[in-house]
Amino acid sequence: MGAMPSGREGGYCTPPSLVGYSIAAKRPSEKHEPPSLQAVRLETTRACSLRCFHCRNRFGDYNHVETPFERLVDVLSAAAGLGARSVILGGEGEPTLHSRFGDIIDAVHSLGMVPVVVSNCLNMRPKLARFLFQRQASIVCKIGSLRPDVQDRMSGVVGSHAKMRAGMDHLLGAGFGHSNDALHLRLGASFPLCRMNLEEAGVIWRFLRSNGVFPEVRLLTAPVLADPALLGQLLSAAEIRDCLSMLLDQDRREYGYSWSPHALPVNPARPGQACVPHMTVQGYVRPCALLELENHAFLGEKSDQAFNVHSRSPWEILTDVMTGHPRPWS
Numbered sequence: 001m002g003a004m005p006s007g008r009e010g011g012y013c014t015p016p017s018l019v020g021y022s023i024a025a026k027r028p029s030e031k032h033e034p035p036s037l038q039a040v041r042l043e044t045t046r047a048c049s050l051r052c053f054h055c056r057n058r059f060g061d062y063n064h065v066e067t068p069f070e071r072l073v074d075v076l077s078a079a080a081g082l083g084a085r086s087v088i089l090g091g092e093g094e095p096t097l098h099s100r101f102g103d104i105i106d107a108v109h110s111l112g113m114v115p116v117v118v119s120n121c122l123n124m125r126p127k128l129a130r131f132l133f134q135r136q137a138s139i140v141c142k143i144g145s146l147r148p149d150v151q152d153r154m155s156g157v158v159g160s161h162a163k164m165r166a167g168m169d170h171l172l173g174a175g176f177g178h179s180n181d182a183l184h185l186r187l188g189a190s191f192p193l194c195r196m197n198l199e200e201a202g203v204i205w206r207f208l209r210s211n212g213v214f215p216e217v218r219l220l221t222a223p224v225l226a227d228p229a230l231l232g233q234l235l236s237a238a239e240i241r242d243c244l245s246m247l248l249d250q251d252r253r254e255y256g257y258s259w260s261p262h263a264l265p266v267n268p269a270r271p272g273q274a275c276v277p278h279m280t281v282q283g284y285v286r287p288c289a290l291l292e293l294e295n296h297a298f299l300g301e302k303s304d305q306a307f308n309v310h311s312r313s314p315w316e317i318l319t320d321v322m323t324g325h326p327r328p329w330s
């Protein structure tokens with residue numbers, strides 16, 4: 001059982017946040033200006049060495065398309081100028097495989113923003129873990145199961161469980177995980193809830209909490225729905241509700257944490273979470289990952305250029321009414 005933090009309300013307290021990743025939504029001003037830019041999410045590469053069953057990347061794009069470093073610097077500079085405090089490197093690819101990953105981290109850090117790396121941790125050797133810790137990064141690992149056979153099945157590569165766990169161990173060894181500030185964590189782990197790990201969800205959650213790791217549940221979306229062979233992995237609304245209630249009850253009993261079990265699909269333990277602009281590896285900027293402005297029927301033929309950093313300045317795109325105003329608020 002974890003230590004009971006002080007400053008509770010109603011007998012419970014808010015769970016720890018993940019620095020740079022737990023981003024509270026803000027209300028827009030009365031002048032109807034868009035909410036300020038708090039973070040951006042960049043998909044820097046499509047390369048990945050896993051084949052997770054729930055990932056769109058699994059369906060074929062295994063080449064090494066990546067966004068050129070120089071263009072990324074333009075986007076980072078615009079984001080910093082607009083007040084962003086963190087940059088989330090993720091999407092449908094493994095960010096550590098970008099040919100200039102270290103330079104990207106240095107650029108984010110030198111601009112005064114927190115680099116957040118969403119990684120499968122296959123490349124997470126001790127040297128890289130130390131480098132990221134020194135640059136004050138936050139990491140979101142991926143975890144499907146604590147059981148090797150289930151994890152390997154979920155990530156589509158035999159032996160991936162051992163490598164993913166080794167990567168997480170290297171991060172913990174570098175100083176991620178339990179830190180001096182128990183309410184502001186540096187290491188998180190995201191797990192897609194499905195039939196393969198439903199019974200294990202409480203055990204995974206407890207494992208993460210006990211290691212000072214921020215837990216994140218993800219629901220399966222479009223890629224699985226697009227593959228009839230995987231439909232059996234989808235859970236019913238009742239199963240999801242029961243699982244979240246169980247996790248909430250476990251958190252209350254063991255840690256005194258409370259959160260809204262209705263704040264899905266991103267993370268029930270992050271109520272009021274803001275969406276952040278998302279840039280695809282091709283340079284398209286969206287108000288959030290799923291809102292594909294470049295394919296929007298009402299925006300006309302030129303929408304693919306209007307929201308692409310290869311044809312328009314990142315500053316203009318990030319301040320465009322279409323990418324600024326849709327940011328939701330709590």
Ligand code: SF4
Nearest residue numbers: 048050052055093120
């Ligand atoms: S590790 Fe991430 S990018 Fe790679 S296949 Fe899995 S979900 Fe997709």
